[in-house]
Amino acid sequence: MGDNGKPSVGIFGLTGCAGCQLNILNIEDHLLDILNLVDITTWVMAKQENSEGPWDVAFVEGSVAKKSEIERVKKIREKSGVLVAIGACATHGGLPGLRNFRDISEMTQIVYGENNDHIDAIPIKPVSAYVDVDYELPGCPMEKTEFLEIVKSLVMGKRPYSAQYSVCGECKALENICLLKEGKFCMGPVTQAGCNALCPSNGAVCEGCRGPAPEANWAAEVKILKKIGATPEDVRRKFLKYCPSVAEMPEFKELEF
Amino acid sequence: MCPSYVMNQGDITKLIESARDSFDIFGPVKKRTKHVFDKIDDPAQIEMDYDSTILSPRKFFQPPSEVMMTFDLEEKSVDDTLENLRAERPRLLLAVHSCDLNGILLLDKVFGGEYVDHYYNIRRDKTTIVGLNCLEPCEYGFCRSMNTHHVVEGYDLFLTPIDGDRYFVQVGTAKGEHLIHMAENLFTLAETGDVQSFKNALKHKQEALPHEVDLEGINEYLDLSFSHPVWDEIAEDCVNCGACAMVCPTCYCYDVVDELDISLTSADRTRKWDACLFQDFALVAGGHNFRETPAARLKYRFYHKMRGFANEYGIIGCTGCGRCTAACPSDISIKEVLKRLSTIWEVPVSGVK
Numbered sequence: 001m002g003d004n005g006k007p008s009v010g011i012f013g014l015t016g017c018a019g020c021q022l023n024i025l026n027i028e029d030h031l032l033d034i035l036n037l038v039d040i041t042t043w044v045m046a047k048q049e050n051s052e053g054p055w056d057v058a059f060v061e062g063s064v065a066k067k068s069e070i071e072r073v074k075k076i077r078e079k080s081g082v083l084v085a086i087g088a089c090a091t092h093g094g095l096p097g098l099r100n101f102r103d104i105s106e107m108t109q110i111v112y113g114e115n116n117d118h119i120d121a122i123p124i125k126p127v128s129a130y131v132d133v134d135y136e137l138p139g140c141p142m143e144k145t146e147f148l149e150i151v152k153s154l155v156m157g158k159r160p161y162s163a164q165y166s167v168c169g170e171c172k173a174l175e176n177i178c179l180l181k182e183g184k185f186c187m188g189p190v191t192q193a194g195c196n197a198l199c200p201s202n203g204a205v206c207e208g209c210r211g212p213a214p215e216a217n218w219a220a221e222v223k224i225l226k227k228i229g230a231t232p233e234d235v236r237r238k239f240l241k242y243c244p245s246v247a248e249m250p251e252f253k254e255l256e257f
Numbered sequence: 258m259c260p261s262y263v264m265n266q267g268d269i270t271k272l273i274e275s276a277r278d279s280f281d282i283f284g285p286v287k288k289r290t291k292h293v294f295d296k297i298d299d300p301a302q303i304e305m306d307y308d309s310t311i312l313s314p315r316k317f318f319q320p321p322s323e324v325m326m327t328f329d330l331e332e333k334s335v336d337d338t339l340e341n342l343r344a345e346r347p348r349l350l351l352a353v354h355s356c357d358l359n360g361i362l363l364l365d366k367v368f369g370g371e372y373v374d375h376y377y378n379i380r381r382d383k384t385t386i387v388g389l390n391c392l393e394p395c396e397y398g399f400c401r402s403m404n405t406h407h408v409v410e411g412y413d414l415f416l417t418p419i420d421g422d423r424y425f426v427q428v429g430t431a432k433g434e435h436l437i438h439m440a441e442n443l444f445t446l447a448e449t450g451d452v453q454s455f456k457n458a459l460k461h462k463q464e465a466l467p468h469e470v471d472l473e474g475i476n477e478y479l480d481l482s483f484s485h486p487v488w489d490e491i492a493e494d495c496v497n498c499g500a501c502a503m504v505c506p507t508c509y510c511y512d513v514v515d516e517l518d519i520s521l522t523s524a525d526r527t528r529k530w531d532a533c534l535f536q537d538f539a540l541v542a543g544g545h546n547f548r549e550t551p552a553a554r555l556k557y558r559f560y561h562k563m564r565g566f567a568n569e570y571g572i573i574g575c576t577g578c579g580r581c582t583a584a585c586p587s588d589i590s591i592k593e594v595l596k597r598l599s600t601i602w603e604v605p606v607s608g609v610k
Binding site (some may be wrong): 148168173 | 291316493494503504516
């Protein structure tokens with residue numbers, strides 16, 4: 001607890017585009033309500049003076065992409081009561097994880113040139129690869145509504161609500177035309193709901209940024225995508241684009257593309 | 258017994274004009290390559306000649322998400338929102354096919370039976386329904402097989418296309434009669450020739466709609482195939498997305514969620530469409546899940562529609578509208594599953610599964 005009796009909160013960024021932190025700032029209608037409930041003692045993006053902890057709740061954005069970030073995230077974990085990973089980078093590796101599918105020293109050289117000794121890049125992993133994570137808010141970026149839900153829930157000491165189904169459930173309830181039926185490679189059937197089918201509702205396929213839905217039937221999704229013309233490489237890329245950590249899952253390794 | 262009428266098909270737009278002062282009007286409109294029931298602001302939007310809609314008319318009576326109660330924690334007061342519903346404008350729902358009228362009648366049994374659901378029934382009472390006869394089969398439907406290709410009630414007016422350019426108009430209720438009076442100049446009393454055209458249309462329909470699934474023996478073959486590996490086979494393709502349940506005209510399950518406002522001073526109790534395919538559908542406090550596997554959930558969806566619903570309400574809970582087949586990303590067809598099950602007549606595997 002902070003001095004004012006409110007839970008203390010730290011918001012941190014690892015490797016990513018910082019869009020999830022920005023998305024918290026974008027909750028303009030409710031920022032003051034949030035500050036009524038919690039005391040944000042550390043948030044380098046938004047504050048001039050920041051505490052060194054401890055925190056009741058830490059929100060961690062970004063993937064672990066450098067050796068130094070392993071130590072950093074471990075320290076945050078040690079000093080925090082609850083740790084929440086926010087956004088696809090923190091929960092599943094995110095877009096930076098595309099790097100994992102190329103040679104890391106070659107990539108370092110392409111980006112930073114010959115003098116790259118100061119770059120301590122390691123294969124991209126989500127926060128949960130190194131420390132215990134209490135809650136994950138997936139998505140690229142994280143949903144504002146889910147952030148509000150978890151803040152409320154933590155303050156009230158209840159478990160936050162999260163949908164236990166895939167994007168299709170939300171998409172159909174919105175009466176969208178099924179993009180798979182139009183031959184577009186949509187990940188809706190196997191992707192965790194909670195975004196209110198934002199992309200398909202606007203005519204763009206689900207890219208799977210929110211990670212696998214509970215008990216996602218990947219084999220069936222592979223079959224669907226191939227039936228409408230996806231190549232094995234198309235399918236693999238779809239699955240790993242936003243969620244490279246999926247590549248480590250036994251269910252993924254068993255898949256036949 | 259009310260007399261029957263005829264009207265020009267082109268006059269449906271005039272009917273909409275005449276009724277718009279009294280009703281919010283909804284009907285089939287185009288959405289890219291499909292149709293949906295939507296609000297008709299411009300009468301020219303209505304597309305009477307439509308195959309099916311993505312969602313069924315269920316959405317008008319039990320919307321995908323609705324606030325059932327609001328709580329004011331400072332005033333310590335509760336509002337059940339029913340007054341707001343009662344204050345809403347009456348609705349006119351146009352061009353509802355026979356399968357969907359039968360679907361609404363099934364929902365009536367659920368929400369108007371032993372436990373009366375006021376939210377549903379207020380909306381239902383405030384809605385006038387104009388049915389529309391299908392004389393040709395649609396892409397995925399199998400209404401003839403499910404005996405839902407005709408209706409004996411559930412409409413206020415019922416239109417059957419005749420002679421290519423007119424509708425034969427049957428009046429089902431006083432609400433329908435009221436609608437006729439609202440636009441009297443559009444309707445003329447049916448004469449002998451019109452009745453003959455009506456009969457011809459029905460005869461054409463009888464020949465055009467295929468009878469594809471044999472319901473005779475459905476209880477028996479479902480009982481016998483309960484432990485059959487066929488369910489695991491179908492489950493291999495099922496992604497458990499619940500699209501079939503969302504589009505179904507007779508699915509009615511919902512989840513109730515209390516959502517506290519971020520100011521912690523007010524809250525909403527909201528019900529949202531749920532689906533028996535979802536992982537936590539049969540999850541109870543303490544962590545036990547009565548339907549733990551996706552295959553079990555898929556199977557129970559079938560058994561509830563085809564078997565359990567009949568046990569409870571005396572009628573099979575499927576109208577053969579075909580929407581689930583149209584919506585399934587894996588192209589699982591309820592019609593094909595039924596056909597396949599009807600060929601499995603085996604002694605059930607022993608033991609309880």
